[in-house]
Amino acid sequence: xxxxxxxxxxxxxxxxxxxxxxxxxxxxxxxxxxxxxxxxxxxxxxxxxxxxxxxxxxxxxxxxxxxxxxxxxxxxxxxxxxxxxxxxxxxxxxxxxxxxxxxxxxxxxxxxxxxxxxxxxxxxxxxxxxxxxxxxxxxx
Amino acid sequence: xxxxxxxxxxxxxxxxxxxxxxxxxxxxxxxxxxxxxxxxxxxxxxxxxxxxxxxxxxxxxxxxxxxxxxxxxxxxxxxxxxxxxxxxxxxxxxxxxxxxxxxxxxxxxxxxxxxxxxxxxxxxxxxxxxxxxxxxxxxx
DNA sequence: GTTAGTGCAAACTCTTTGCAGCACT
DNA sequence: AGTGCTGCAAAGAGTTTGCACTAAC
Numbered sequence: 001x002x003x004x005x006x007x008x009x010x011x012x013x014x015x016x017x018x019x020x021x022x023x024x025x026x027x028x029x030x031x032x033x034x035x036x037x038x039x040x041x042x043x044x045x046x047x048x049x050x051x052x053x054x055x056x057x058x059x060x061x062x063x064x065x066x067x068x069x070x071x072x073x074x075x076x077x078x079x080x081x082x083x084x085x086x087x088x089x090x091x092x093x094x095x096x097x098x099x100x101x102x103x104x105x106x107x108x109x110x111x112x113x114x115x116x117x118x119x120x121x122x123x124x125x126x127x128x129x130x131x132x133x134x135x136x137x138x139x140x
Numbered sequence: 141x142x143x144x145x146x147x148x149x150x151x152x153x154x155x156x157x158x159x160x161x162x163x164x165x166x167x168x169x170x171x172x173x174x175x176x177x178x179x180x181x182x183x184x185x186x187x188x189x190x191x192x193x194x195x196x197x198x199x200x201x202x203x204x205x206x207x208x209x210x211x212x213x214x215x216x217x218x219x220x221x222x223x224x225x226x227x228x229x230x231x232x233x234x235x236x237x238x239x240x241x242x243x244x245x246x247x248x249x250x251x252x253x254x255x256x257x258x259x260x261x262x263x264x265x266x267x268x269x270x271x272x273x274x275x276x277x278x279x280x
Numbered sequence: 281g282t283t284a285g286t287g288c289a290a291a292c293t294c295t296t297t298g299c300a301g302c303a304c305t
Numbered sequence: 306a307g308t309g310c311t312g313c314a315a316a317g318a319g320t321t322t323g324c325a326c327t328a329a330c
Contacts (some may be wrong), residue, residue, distance in 0.1 A: 012304050012309060033295080045301060047312045054310085070262060072208055072320090073294070087250055087258075096254050102242045107265060110227055114236050116267035119229075122210060123263030125247060127256035152284060152329050171319080187287045192320060194285080212295090213319070 010060035016046045017054050019077070021063075029095045030067065030075035060122065067122050085122075089129035098125070149201040156186045157194050161203075161218070166257065169235045170215035170226065207262050225262075229269035238265070 002021045006013040023039040024031060031039075055076045058067040064076045069088060071122045086095040107118045142161045146153040163179040164171060171179075177191045195216045199206040202215060204216045226235040247258045 002218070007305095009259065014304065014310065016311080049296080049313080050311050053297095056296095057310095061245055068210055068212055070208055072214070074212070087254060087256055089256070096250075096252070096256070098246070100246075102246055103263070103265070106238070106240075106242055110236075110238065110265065110267075112225060115270040116227055116229070116236070117273055118265060118267040120267075121265040123243070123261065125243070125250065125258060125261040127250075127258040127260075130255040133257055147330095154285060154329070156286080189321075190286050191289080193322095196321095197285095 005063060008052055009058070011057065011061060011063075014080070015044060017051060019044060019046070020051065020054055022027075024064070024076060024078050027077075029097075030065075030069075030077040032073045032075055035074070058091075067096070067124075069124055070126060085124065087125045087127060089127060089132055096129075145203060146198075149198070149203055151197065151201060151203075155184060157192060157198070159184060159186070160191065160194055160198070164204070164216060164218050167217075169237070170205075170209075170217040172213045172215055174213075176216070207264075210266055224265065227265045227267060228239055229267060229272055236269075 002018040003013040005021070006017055009107065011017065019040065020036055023036050027035075027039070033048065033051045033055055033099060036055065037046065037048050040046045055064060056066070058064045062079055065079045066074060066076055068074050085098045087098055088095045103121050103123070107121065110116060111118055142158045143153040145161070146157055151157065159180065160176055163176050167175070167179070173191045173195055176195065177186065177188050179195045180186045184227065195204060196206070198204045199216065202219055206214060206216055208214050225238045225241060227238055230234045243261050243263070247261065250256060251258050
């Protein structure tokens with residue numbers, strides 16, 4: 001299954017790449033290269049450079065979305081039917097997907113007003129999740 | 141004038157900081173620490189670490205907005221009356237401010253649905269500006 | 281006089297690259 | 306067999322930190 005996805009993108013279906021796709025699928029939220037790296041088992045380990053390289057090539061071939069978050073790290077996620085954005089907890093980095101993307105209309109307006117060819121957008125809303133807010137209250 | 145802004149924020153009004161505010165004001169668009177550093181004249185130079193430190197403390201005190209762009213670099217801008225977002229050219233990094241921010245309504249919805257306390261958001265739209273698109277056409 | 285700001289050098293984090301060897305097709 | 310993938314080590318970019326000195330209040 002992952003096999004076909006990779007081949008269709010012109011990439012070789014190696015065990016490591018299939019595992020990375022599986023990890024991203026199970027993760028359910030965007031992961032950093034480091035997190036993907038650590039999710040490999042002892043049996044099938046993978047070098048960190050390889051993780052970076054594979055994630056980047058898969059992102060180039062549109063298998064993954066690559067986004068930078070406010071913590072300065074790059075996060076990867078499967079590029080499913082339509083893209084998604086996240087609400088991220090500042091404290092624990094848990095994230096909640098945001099279903100609707102309010103930017104399509106804005107992009108149309110911008111194209112007309114500025115002459116730019118719009119190639120993409122990214123947004124992220126940050127906050128503090130109820131659990132972390134609770135912990136914070138306990139401390140005080 | 142910058143003097144009062146700094147003091148009101150509990151910071152000392154040093155020549156370097158006043159100059160940084162001036163540079164950001166003249167720039168008219170978000171600048172990286174490196175760009176601010178290079179904008180200093182030979183007469184009044186400033187160490188790069190000092191630029192980083194000063195920009196970060198001014199951002200902590202809400203004098204500046206600090207945002208990370210898709211190129212992985214941190215950009216600083218004056219925190220004027222209401223915040224702004226940018227449409228950034230992928231090629232030359234020229235940026236156009238976006239007046240209206242479509243996220244306020246979304247944030248209200250999210251607060252209700254997720255229980256998160258929303259602390260901020262960031263978004264950036266990328267594209268190719270007409271000038272760079274033109275140059276690209278010439279090359280081909 | 282105190283406290284906060286600055287310069288310099290070194291360290292740190294995340295990410296990329298060169299090269300030799302290995303594995304998928 | 307050939308091209309693309311991988312591991313390892315080293316380098317690179319951007320940013321932060323420790324410490325001694327200086328300047329603003």
